Amino acid sequence: MKQRLRIFMLACPLLCGTLTATAAPPTTEDLLNHSGFKEAYKAMITLPAWIVSGKGTSTPVEYVKQNGKTYALGHMCKPHDCAAQQLELVLATDHSGSWGLLSIKANNALKQTVLGSPTPEIEKVLRDAYTKNNPTD
Template identity: 30%
Template sequence: MNRTRLIRAAALLALVSTAAGATAAEGDESLYPSELRQQRPAVAAQYQAMIEPVADEHGWVEDGGTETPISRITLDGSEYVVLSGCKPHDCSAESLVTLLRPGGDAAVGALAVNRGDAGFGPKRSTLTWLGEPDREQRRFIAAYLFR
């Protein structure tokens, strides 16, 4: 493996580790995305606006599907809440990751639809970017989806 490939692999591993290891803020360890949306109407509105392009075709995104507890990360000096979920009973086929800023006005995220998984991961994936994520947000989201 040449040096450039090794550096890229290390950078991707670091990004994935950050995505996988992001921890919830104090008191949020067991707060799920659907609970957060119920507690905070502004968060629910951001989420609804973000999923609108995919909600008809992927109905499970309306309620978040099978969810994981929220976590918090910092990207480029801004704090984000990470919401994630997947299609019930078929997590390997479809998953969604959302980033939103507390007090922000728009959520960003991506829906991954995977096909051809024979136990080694998908042969083909389609990402639908939701909202307008910037480069760093896209890097984090993609790493989180494929961790």
């Protein structure tokens, strides 16, 4: 019985505190402004350095037309690791926007992240470019 009471007394601050607390739980924004959470959040949204700097192994661009506008379509990858990290990029030649498809392979799994909220047509251009640049996938 004493052992059970001791376990309860040790656990009570953790369990009882959350059950009887009258303060409202923090908001997501509150958590993201606290040390620890802030750093973890920044790490989650950070792009690889080769993408941020725009300094990767790249190929000459192609020009494509969509809905009467001209776009530059480019391909870039992480130096010395092209098979694992690639970026397809569409740049509006009038400088009105850019969109990307980041592809990262790890442990035989492919994770693709669309960047810049492209239209469905531009996203198709990005995905088709990835397929063209990776014919064995």
